[in-house]
Amino acid sequence: MPTPTKLTIRQQSRILEISFDDGTAFAIPFELMRVYSPSAEVKGHGPGQEVLQVGKREVGIKGVEPVGNYAIKPLFTDGHESGIYTWDYLYKLGKEEQALWQDYLQRLHADGFAGDSGREPGSVLPGAPAKAASGCGHHH
Template sequence: MPGLTPATPVPTGVVVHAKSRVLELQYADGKTYRVPFELLRVFSPSAEVRGHGPGQETLQTGKRDVSIVSLEGVGNYALQPTFSDGHSTGIYSWDLLYDFAIRQDELWREYLDKLAAAGVDRDAPMAASDTPHGHRH
């Protein structure tokens, strides 16, 4: 995973498009990327989503209609959005956002593959309690 380096592009503009549910990242080189809120939400860097180690990720579902209700800057290195489902613990560094911007197609495929592998529908509501996967009665 790329770390934060002086070479990491920092957006010159960030626009929240509530209607189309995308976060627009504008860069100094004139490039603009539109990253869907759903992608940002399901790949949140928070411990709640990522877990505390490989294989401990919690697969996020039912986030197609999630929106960003507020967006705060964290120092000069990251953004911390508050999503409409109450999730607000993800801190998105500039390198992570740039990674999402340029790799979103790949990330979408990864997400859809994970859903398929888990036999879970993208629009299924999240279970309130975390039950270990693979223990179905």
């Protein structure tokens, strides 16, 4: 698995820039990192136990602690500090960002929180036809 060669926290744009030794680089939004935290608080203790994270559009990272030579622990501005993000997990978040956003937006919509994310459904997959809102009270 690739290992990071550079990691930069961009406070103003709220993204984590990470470059790997295989030549790939990702700009992972803090919001995506926060809502897909690998912590038990978010993931639950088994399949179907996930806790939908809402209101994380403006979340920031006030610091990052290294965890050995294999991970980081971001200190989020909303007090969440229990997620251990391995290099493999950060790579997965970067590589699968569009699919993860789509899944998150669908879960927000299903639970009545459409529009809660900093992302609009149409902006997630460039070139994909925007789906019409169906009775969820969210108008464009």
